[in-house]
Amino acid sequence: MQRVSAALSRVCDGALYLAGIGLVAMTALVAYQVFSRFVLNASPSWTETSAIMVMSWFIFLGAAVGVRENFHMGFDVLLYVLPKGSKGALRTISDLVAFAFGIGMVWYGMKLVALTWHSTIPALGLPGGFDYLPLTVGGVLISLFSLERMLLRWAGVDVDKDINLEAVPEMPAVQEA
Amino acid sequence: ETVLRSADTHPDGYPTVEAVKYMGDLIKERTSGRYSVEVYHSAQLGEEKDTIEQTQTGVIDLNRVSMGPFNGIVPETQVPSLPYIFRSVEQMRHVMDGPIGDQILKAFEAHGLVGLAFYDSGARSFYNTKKDITSIADLKGMKFRVIQSDVFVDMVNALGANATPMAYGEVYSALETGVIDGAENNWPSFESAKHYEVAKHYTIDQHQIVPEVLVMSKASWDKLSPEDQTIVKQAAKDSVVKMRELWDAREKKSRDIVEKAGVKVSEIDKQPLIDAMKPVYDKYLSTPELKDLAARIQATE
Amino acid sequence: MEIWILFGVFTLLMFIGTPIAFCLGAASFATIVYLGLPPLVVFQRLNSGMSVFSLMAIPFFIYAGDLMVRGGIAQRIVAFAGSLVGHMRGGLGQVNIIAATMFGGISGSAVAEAAAVGGLMIPQMKERGYGADYAVNVTSMAALIALLLPPSQNMIIYSISGGGKISIADLFTAGILPGLLLAASLMVTAYVVARHRGYPTEPFPGFARAGRLFLISIPGLLLIGIIFGGVRSGVFTASESSCIAVIYALLVTVLGYRTMRWNDFVHATKGAVRTTAMVLLIIGMAASFSWLMAYLRVPAALIAGMNAISTDPLIVLLLLNVLMLLLGTFMDMGPMIIICTPIFLPLVTHYGVDPVHFGVITILNLGIGLNTPPVGTVQFVACAVGKITVWEAMRSIWPFYGAGIVVLGLVTYIPAISLWLPSVFK
Numbered sequence: 001m002q003r004v005s006a007a008l009s010r011v012c013d014g015a016l017y018l019a020g021i022g023l024v025a026m027t028a029l030v031a032y033q034v035f036s037r038f039v040l041n042a043s044p045s046w047t048e049t050s051a052i053m054v055m056s057w058f059i060f061l062g063a064a065v066g067v068r069e070n071f072h073m074g075f076d077v078l079l080y081v082l083p084k085g086s087k088g089a090l091r092t093i094s095d096l097v098a099f100a101f102g103i104g105m106v107w108y109g110m111k112l113v114a115l116t117w118h119s120t121i122p123a124l125g126l127p128g129g130f131d132y133l134p135l136t137v138g139g140v141l142i143s144l145f146s147l148e149r150m151l152l153r154w155a156g157v158d159v160d161k162d163i164n165l166e167a168v169p170e171m172p173a174v175q176e177a
Numbered sequence: 178e179t180v181l182r183s184a185d186t187h188p189d190g191y192p193t194v195e196a197v198k199y200m201g202d203l204i205k206e207r208t209s210g211r212y213s214v215e216v217y218h219s220a221q222l223g224e225e226k227d228t229i230e231q232t233q234t235g236v237i238d239l240n241r242v243s244m245g246p247f248n249g250i251v252p253e254t255q256v257p258s259l260p261y262i263f264r265s266v267e268q269m270r271h272v273m274d275g276p277i278g279d280q281i282l283k284a285f286e287a288h289g290l291v292g293l294a295f296y297d298s299g300a301r302s303f304y305n306t307k308k309d310i311t312s313i314a315d316l317k318g319m320k321f322r323v324i325q326s327d328v329f330v331d332m333v334n335a336l337g338a339n340a341t342p343m344a345y346g347e348v349y350s351a352l353e354t355g356v357i358d359g360a361e362n363n364w365p366s367f368e369s370a371k372h373y374e375v376a377k378h379y380t381i382d383q384h385q386i387v388p389e390v391l392v393m394s395k396a397s398w399d400k401l402s403p404e405d406q407t408i409v410k411q412a413a414k415d416s417v418v419k420m421r422e423l424w425d426a427r428e429k430k431s432r433d434i435v436e437k438a439g440v441k442v443s444e445i446d447k448q449p450l451i452d453a454m455k456p457v458y459d460k461y462l463s464t465p466e467l468k469d470l471a472a473r474i475q476a477t478e
Numbered sequence: 479m480e481i482w483i484l485f486g487v488f489t490l491l492m493f494i495g496t497p498i499a500f501c502l503g504a505a506s507f508a509t510i511v512y513l514g515l516p517p518l519v520v521f522q523r524l525n526s527g528m529s530v531f532s533l534m535a536i537p538f539f540i541y542a543g544d545l546m547v548r549g550g551i552a553q554r555i556v557a558f559a560g561s562l563v564g565h566m567r568g569g570l571g572q573v574n575i576i577a578a579t580m581f582g583g584i585s586g587s588a589v590a591e592a593a594a595v596g597g598l599m600i601p602q603m604k605e606r607g608y609g610a611d612y613a614v615n616v617t618s619m620a621a622l623i624a625l626l627l628p629p630s631q632n633m634i635i636y637s638i639s640g641g642g643k644i645s646i647a648d649l650f651t652a653g654i655l656p657g658l659l660l661a662a663s664l665m666v667t668a669y670v671v672a673r674h675r676g677y678p679t680e681p682f683p684g685f686a687r688a689g690r691l692f693l694i695s696i697p698g699l700l701l702i703g704i705i706f707g708g709v710r711s712g713v714f715t716a717s718e719s720s721c722i723a724v725i726y727a728l729l730v731t732v733l734g735y736r737t738m739r740w741n742d743f744v745h746a747t748k749g750a751v752r753t754t755a756m757v758l759l760i761i762g763m764a765a766s767f768s769w770l771m772a773y774l775r776v777p778a779a780l781i782a783g784m785n786a787i788s789t790d791p792l793i794v795l796l797l798l799n800v801l802m803l804l805l806g807t808f809m810d811m812g813p814m815i816i817i818c819t820p821i822f823l824p825l826v827t828h829y830g831v832d833p834v835h836f837g838v839i840t841i842l843n844l845g846i847g848l849n850t851p852p853v854g855t856v857q858f859v860a861c862a863v864g865k866i867t868v869w870e871a872m873r874s875i876w877p878f879y880g881a882g883i884v885v886l887g888l889v890t891y892i893p894a895i896s897l898w899l900p901s902v903f904k
């Protein structure tokens with residue numbers, strides 16, 4: 001299990017880096033769109049469509065990372081008032097929901113890819129199925145990561161640390177201006 | 178009683194929405210209430226690309242869609258979408274009501290859809306915030322918003338103007354602030370999107386007279402008895418007459434509103450614009466079948 | 479029955495702590511299965527609901543905010559604000575609000591703002607003897623100013639959800655006075671509470687130093703003009719302006735201040751990816767959820783119900799405000815705008831309310847919801863920075879809620895506060 005977990009940790013890091021590159025790429029695409037319209041006086045028809053596709057990728061990759069790092073926002077007031085034992089059980093239910101939904105993303109994502117594979121995305125000329133690839137890949141990672149959480153919790157590892165502190169960037173010290 | 182669910186991106190009261198409701202009334206009457214139609218207007222069920230997929234998989238039964246989103250799915254739909262392919266609205270109606278229209282409707286079947294009928298969407302023309310456009314030379318260098326489609330981009334560029342693909346939702350602001358000089362659409366959309374508040378010059382060049390299409394999910398169609406299939410098909414055909422009546426009235430009403438608001442309407446000699454389309458046709462009529470279809474459309478009176 | 483499944487599954491899962499995104503997704507899935515429809519549509523809506531160009535404003539503004547914090551733009555603005563109002567009673571509370579107002583003019587996200595200004599101010603305030611609850615509440619409420627002052631990603635989402643016919647430039651302009659009004663009302667409240675609690679003042683640093691701090695913060699503050707001017711004059715669209723904010727933040731911190739190191743850049747990018755993925759996954763799942771609401775005709779039922787109660791626009795606006803405040807306690811702002819606008823906007827325009835005016839009402843109302851548990855993103859962030867629980871913050875937030883509600887009432891019933899400024903630009 002530990003070795004699997006270490007491997008998944010690398011997958012998670014990789015997904016986060018890819019997603020970060022996606023965000024930078026999307027910035028570049030939209031900046032190029034503004035630049036070419038305003039400076040070159042010609043608007044490429046592919047920038048918007050491809051920027052959206054890149055966004056789709058980094059959201060689903062980032063969302064999967066969120067499952068592993070446990071930063072998805074939830075309402076856990078009830079968990080604080082309930083006795084300790086039930087907390088683990090409820091968390092497991094939540095992970096099961098995410099796991100099942102992830103499987104759904106893979107299964108129906110593939111169906112959507114197949115359904116749209118023979119159509120063409122205007123402006124890019126790619127098969128329409130490309131639109132649904134991020135959904136499918138994100139689903140694979142979400143189900144993997146939520147399964148890992150359930151197994152680790154079952155093995156006694158604390159995977160339910162408080163989530164909201166993680167989302168806040170640590171602040172550099174106040175500089176004397 | 179079975180409810181057939183129908184999607185439309187247009188708002189309630191729009192001719193296509195009303196025509197499908199009318200069709201529903203006919204179906205209800207002719208099946209003695211066994212079938213009825215409920216229209217989900219205003220894109221409640223998603224944009225056209227999405228509702229097409231929902232229709233293909235049988236999530237919804239009926240769908241009124243523009244031709245554009247089908248261009249990448251059903252190649253035959255590319256031909257009537259070409260700029261300046263129809264000379265007038267009357268000619269378009271004549272073509273789509275005849276054997277050519279039937280041939281295109283049949284082509285949907287290979288994609289999990291049953292083509293029922295063609296509706297009108299009027300004629301799209303250019304409008305802008307800058308000046309009256311009365312000749313092809315006036316178009317030179319102007320920035321026009323187009324939908325994210327290569328045909329539109331190529332058409333506008335072939336006319337000597339600059340195409341700016343942009344989401345529809347950003348057009349009003351973009352016209353107002355001068356990100357673009359103009360856009361293009363039919364009278365009702367020009368009016369209902371309020372673009373006439375900022376763009377005061379409309380040029381009747383009618384570069385696109387594209388019909389819209391009413392399709393049914395193949396899955397839903399197969400559930401109907403042969404008699405009911407005939408009833409649905411006939412009700413769809415009957416709704417076209419109603420649709421055109423409503424459309425013509427709507428177009429006139431919108432044009433009146435717009436002209437009353439001070440929009441200057443100008444005519445333009447279409448022939449030089451049609452001639453400029455040669456490279457566009459060469460690019461998009463990629464197979465002999467499509468070339469033949471285009472030739473037959475142009476040869477129809 | 480279907481409606482009960484949809485809302486029942488959602489509520490049940492929410493109370494056992496399932497992330498909101500999956501509550502929405504699972505509830506949609508269960509309902510679709512019950513209806514006997516292909517579940518495929520749930521995933522299609524999820525995918526298309528987030529694949530919208532205008533939604534890009536969210537990642538961009540979050541990213542720009544993270545870069546401005548990492549690269550020291552926010553710190554310089556806070557220092558400048560300190561020199562202006564630090565000498566008032568409870569000075570650091572006032573500094574917090576003024577800094578939030580200035581930063582709000584360049585940031586489009588209240589979360590980024592709470593993290594940025596709160597991260598700098600809350601530790602300082604605690605050190606100088608302010609209660610952590612006071613520091614947190616001032617921060618979280620002042621962060622809402624960013625929603626109203628341009629740029630604002632939520633106004634873009636509102637315009638799109640309203641069918642795209644509402645001018646974003648007008649919405650941006652309309653938010654300015656309400657934003658400043660909120661700032662003023664919070665400053666008064668913070669002053670009264672600070673007096674009551676006996677909080678200290680800071681010495682005035684002198685005009686020379688204040689001037690120097692101003693000069694240093696100019697490159698950051700310049701972004702206010704670039705974004706507002708750029709959108710109004712048509713150099714770029716509102717959605718594109720969010721991307722320009724990222725580019726500009728990079729230019730200032732890398733070339734201007736030379737404070738952005740590679741490591742900071744990587745951190746900011748990763749942080750933005752995390753926040754963005756969290757928010758947009760909820761928006762995608764909400765698209766499935768609202769598809770089902772439309773399919774089940776929930777909006778029509780709501781409008782019918784509203785018509786049965788009253789058709790007086792003043793009452794309708796009051797009812798909608800109460801309804802949105804209630805819904806806003808449970809749901810995040812983005813999904814709420816996406817779900818509510820298509821339902822409420824036709825209703826209010828039917829009664830003659832201007833869509834731009836209603837946009838400002840919606841943003842302010844749902845903004846207050848960002849500071850109400852159980853789902854209060856901004857409050858969570860501020861509490862996390864202040865290291866207190868939401869319940870500790872709740873004990874003393876009431877005067878600040880009061881300030882927000884008063885402004886909401888004024889903005890609702892005096893349309894000119896929103897609509898006068900856009901009319902000047904016409």
Ligand code: NA
Pocket residue numbers: 582583584585586587623624625626627628629630
């Ligand atoms: Na702002």
Ligand code: NA
Pocket residue numbers: 806807808809846847848849850851852853854855
């Ligand atoms: Na809330």
